[in-house]
Amino acid sequence: MKKRSFSGIQPTGNIHIGNYLGAIKYWVAMQENYDNIFCIVDLHAITVPQDPQVLKAKTRELAGLLLASGIDQRRSILFVQSHVHEHAELAWILNCIIPMGWMQRMTQFKEKSAKQKQLVSVGLFDYPALMAADILLYRTEVVPVGEDQKQHVELTRDTAQRFNSLYGETFVLPEPLIPEIGARIMGLDDPTKKMSKSENAPNHAINLLDPPDVIRGKVMRATTDSLKEIRFDENRPGINNLLTIYQAFTGESRETIEARFAGKGYSDLKKSLAEVVIEGLRPVQERYRSLTADPAGIDAILEDGANRARPIARKMLGEVKARMGLG
Ligand code: TYM
Numbered sequence: 457m458k459k460r461s462f463s464g465i466q467p468t469g470n471i472h473i474g475n476y477l478g479a480i481k482y483w484v485a486m487q488e489n490y491d492n493i494f495c496i497v498d499l500h501a502i503t504v505p506q507d508p509q510v511l512k513a514k515t516r517e518l519a520g521l522l523l524a525s526g527i528d529q530r531r532s533i534l535f536v537q538s539h540v541h542e543h544a545e546l547a548w549i550l551n552c553i554i555p556m557g558w559m560q561r562m563t564q565f566k567e568k569s570a571k572q573k574q575l576v577s578v579g580l581f582d583y584p585a586l587m588a589a590d591i592l593l594y595r596t597e598v599v600p601v602g603e604d605q606k607q608h609v610e611l612t613r614d615t616a617q618r619f620n621s622l623y624g625e626t627f628v629l630p631e632p633l634i635p636e637i638g639a640r641i642m643g644l645d646d647p648t649k650k651m652s653k654s655e656n657a658p659n660h661a662i663n664l665l666d667p668p669d670v671i672r673g674k675v676m677r678a679t680t681d682s683l684k685e686i687r688f689d690e691n692r693p694g695i696n697n698l699l700t701i702y703q704a705f706t707g708e709s710r711e712t713i714e715a716r717f718a719g720k721g722y723s724d725l726k727k728s729l730a731e732v733v734i735e736g737l738r739p740v741q742e743r744y745r746s747l748t749a750d751p752a753g754i755d756a757i758l759e760d761g762a763n764r765a766r767p768i769a770r771k772m773l774g775e776v777k778a779r780m781g782l783g
Contacts, residue, residue, distance in 0.1 A: 461490035461633070462596040464497040464537070464587070467514040468506070469653030471521050472661035473733065476740075477638030477704040478602030484526035486600060492532035493594050493765060494522065496758075499537045499544060499586060503579040504572060504654075519754050521664055524743035535761030537590065542769035546589035547582075549776060553622065554585055554615055563607060571654070588612040593769040595628045603639040604650060606632045623779040638704035644678040647693035665741060668734045675730040676723070686717040686725055695722070702729050705736040 463483060465475060483494060496518050501511060515536060527534055537543050559565070562584055569576045579586075591599055591612045599609045609632035616627035641651045645659045655661065659677050666674070680694040688699050688710050702713055702725075717725050747754065777783045 458489065458491040459597040460493070460595055460628075461486060461598045461600060462493045462495070462591050462594050462630075463600050464495040464500070464590055465518065465522075466501045466653070467496050467498055467511065467518040468501045468504075469514075470661065470663040470665070471518060472641075472651055472653060472663050473701065473737075474602065474641035474651035474661065475653070476525065476664055477641055477701070478635065479600060480522065480525050480527075481638070481704075482600050482633075482635050483522075483532075487526075487528060487531045490598065493596075494527055494532055494534045495537050495590060495765075496522075496535070497537045497587075497590065500583060503577055503583050504568070505574055516751060516754055517748075519758055520744050520748045521740070523747055523754070523757065524740045525664075529757045529761065533761045533764045534757060535765045536758050539758070539762035540766050540769050542593055542766070542773045543586065543589050546593055546769075546773055546776065547586040549780065549782075550585045550588050550592075550615055550619075551582060553618055554588075554611075558611055558614065559584060561607075562611070564604065568654075584608045584611050585615075588615045591630050592616055592627045593772045594765075595768075595772065596630045597628060598633045599630050600633040600635075602641075603634055606634060619776075623776075626775060626779055637700065641701060641704075642693060642697040644674055644697075647679055647697045662733060664737060665744065666737075671734050671737070672730045675726050675733065678726065680722050684721070686720060686722070687714050695725075698725060698729055702732055705732045 463479060465471075465479065483492065486492060496515055498511060498515055519534065522534060523529070559581060565581055565583065568580060572580070587608050588611060591609070592615070599605075601609060609630060613629050613631075616629050619627055643649045643651045643655060643660045644662070645657050649655070651661045653661070659674050662671055662674055678694065678698060680698070681692050683692065686695060686699070689696055699713060703710065706713070
């Protein structure tokens with residue numbers, strides 16, 4: 457029996473190389489060894505205001521990008537969260553057993569609510585309960601995510617444990633699976649900040665659908681430092697980030713990369729990195745173009761995914777409700 461793996465991604469903004477290197481690339485690689493479910497989390501997206509038409513278009517775009525990156529609908533379930541209403545229902549139930557204090561510790565809420573210019577919704581605060589529902593509905597054992605989601609997976613685990621101790625063994629306790637390389641890609645404009653979809657600065661992120669010239673321009677303008685030596689060093693976030701991206705795309709060792717750039721300048725590194733990123737994204741972009749020529753085909757894959765996810769979720773929710781004396 458393969459272990460069950462579940463992960464999710466929001467259909468908001470532009471999907472960038474942080475999402476790709478910290479999550480999607482590993483999801484693709486894991487398909488052989490795990491029993492995988494991947495979810496486009498549109499209910500999480502609406503925790504901040506969304507234009508309905510844009511949200512709909514972004515959901516399909518993201519499905520296209522995931523398939524183009526190598527998610528194979530025959531080996532993995534790929535579906536949209538709002539198509540399986542058990543997620544929202546379990547989230548409500550979990551709301552009622554998660555202490556406020558646990559939620560108040562969530563660093564992502566603190567960051568996101570501070571940035572939010574319009575109202576901060578209860579949904580944004582409650583986001584981790586819905587994420588816990590996503591994970592727990594499928595008896596998930598591992599959750600492959602970037603570094604920023606670790607705290608949410610830990611809260612999910614605590615929630616499962618609390619439910620089990622209150623109502624008897626029901627949920628499997630999930631573990632986060634964080635990649636060694638690429639788990640925290642930083643912004644190109646400010647390498648002290650995580651690369652993020654919600655950041656609008658033009659030179660912040662490389663998006664998966666950026667054309668080659670745009671990628672070249674962004675990499676060449678990336679913030680570095682005034683030193684010269686090209687080596688992995690966490691105390692030099694700009695150069696460290698560029699080298700990490702290089703390493704994540706090429707799969708080469710740190711030593712090989714440092715040796716290649718010994719005695720060379722930052723602009724040599726940047727030129728070479730731009731080509732590595734362009735070549736790394738080229739097959740994804742090509743497949744994306746051919747897949748999205750048939751939007752009905754993408755919709756059919758998502759519908760089939762929801763049809764396969766629903767019975768698993770329904771069974772788990774039924775068990776939870778029975779344990780709690782509901783229904
Ligand atoms: P989201 O949509 O923000 O990001 C999707 C995945 O990309 C990773 N990631 C990064 N990795 C490396 N460097 C970065 N700069 C970077 N930015 C993002 C994220 O860690 C994530 O793995 N809450 C989740 C979605 C979610 C989910 C779930 C995940 C909802 N339910 C259940 C796992 C299980 C989120 O907002 O991801």
